[in-house]
Amino acid sequence: MIVVFAVFAAIAAVIYLFYETVHAEVVETRIVSERIRSELKIVQISDLHGRTRFWTGTIGDIVDSLKPDIVCVTGDLFNRLDQLPEVMRELSRLECEYLFFVPGNHEREERKYGIRRKFSEEEFVRVLREIGVRKMRVLANEGELIEVKRSDVYVYGFDNSLYGRERYAAAQDDTEGAFRLMLAHSPGIMSWLDKRSIGYDLLLAGHTHGGQIRLFGKPLGPYGRYHTGLKEVAPGRFAYVNRGLGTVHLPFRIGCRPEISLIRVTPLR
Template sequence: MDDTPLSRRSFLKHSLLAVGSLGILAGMSGVYGIFGEPNWIQTTTVKLAYKRYPASFAGMRIVQFSDTHISKYYGLAHLTRLAQLLQRQEPDILVFTGDLFDSRQGEISNDVIPILSQLHATYGKFAVLGNHDLRMDAARITEVLEQSGFKVLVNGSQRISRGDESIHIVGVDEMFHGKPNLPLALKGIDQDEFVLLLAHEPDFADLASSYAVDLQLSGHSHGGQIRIPFYGSVFTPDLGQKYSIGLYNFDGTEFHVYTNRGIGTTLLPIRFNCRPEITVFVLETKLI
């Protein structure tokens, strides 16, 4: 016969229920973080206006993806689905901001070329390399991207013209293992022309904001990859901590940096409260 006082038995019962519920919740969150959210790609549309943005380019769709981290956790089937989602955005310009393969759990493979080659953009496909790319083999990954139809920009630029007006796509080398040189990348570009900068690490914006750059697109941080409600990201990497997720503006200028949350994962194959992202930028001319 149980002689435990009723209040004590009730407390123990509710405590066990609470612990069990927390365990179930943690288990469900873990399953969601591994098998759910990493495959739930979000498309974000960002609208911005700039004085230097030419009127003839109004309505052009610039589509960004980043940090695929192709590995045993993100394979060719995932990449094929991503390519289909990217193509649905009808990109005029398509940009990739680095880390094609994961240096810890992946290996460089030409098998991605037929998939990436299916991507089409009216005015071209452009890319910069990330820290994982340089950690593996920058030359090989550059070759894979170029065979897939991307122009890889390493401290270089590409003019895109529409009628009598132009914009410039500029890309810099990555910061950990490379030698980014923004003045070299901007060489020959008129100060009055619009510049879209691709830089893998978002914190490069502190330097870029001092130059005639209008919009910087970055990746690297994965938006934190695991974000706790009311707290934020559990971890962000070096050079991806100051501008870790989304859009940032700089007081007194028109300069913005946007940090894409990326597609794949690294370290842990988990995303929580930080869905993988495709970003669509629709830019307009700001009337003075």
């Protein structure tokens, strides 16, 4: 009897871990801004680590169903470099016109058979070139001014794939009055921006996986100091930390399902 119970308990645990790891959730939040004229839908995906298919559908199917105006991918597309072509095939399916990417630490290394190999700077550049070869716009310490639904949006992406790589170059275009959307892989960029008094309306980051394992709503590991989801860090200034889609180190999630975030930015009436 004990053996039977143990077998059923083990099966239940495996099913639970599988469900928590492959059941991607769309998490929707809303902010208000006086800088836009009509509602914008911004979708963020992060930390794929080679995973493109979920119980709820493929990344392309889920994201396209949301009909986003802007899609932001905040790094860590793969664990192994040989996963990148399949990831890019899936991301190239996205129908959104404005698709932006910023590099994470896993664009600088791969983990194969438990062995970590760091890329040379030349390999890193080749990886970014492969990511940007289709319609993805790679932003590594640079920005782009776009017009979406009659609203000006200044999108700036940081390269904090290694700490200390971040640079901010003031916009050459006239961005006065534009909605300032900033992208980075690590949420550590928040303190970097604060120290330099660099303003933004919305910052999107990932990297933490929300802890990947959360017990009683609290993440295990070193990322407990960062919030998960949306936070108003100052009046009219928001930061969203996405808990990611894939896994690293451990091949499962607990209490921290994969996330695709949808942020609706609505005008101040």
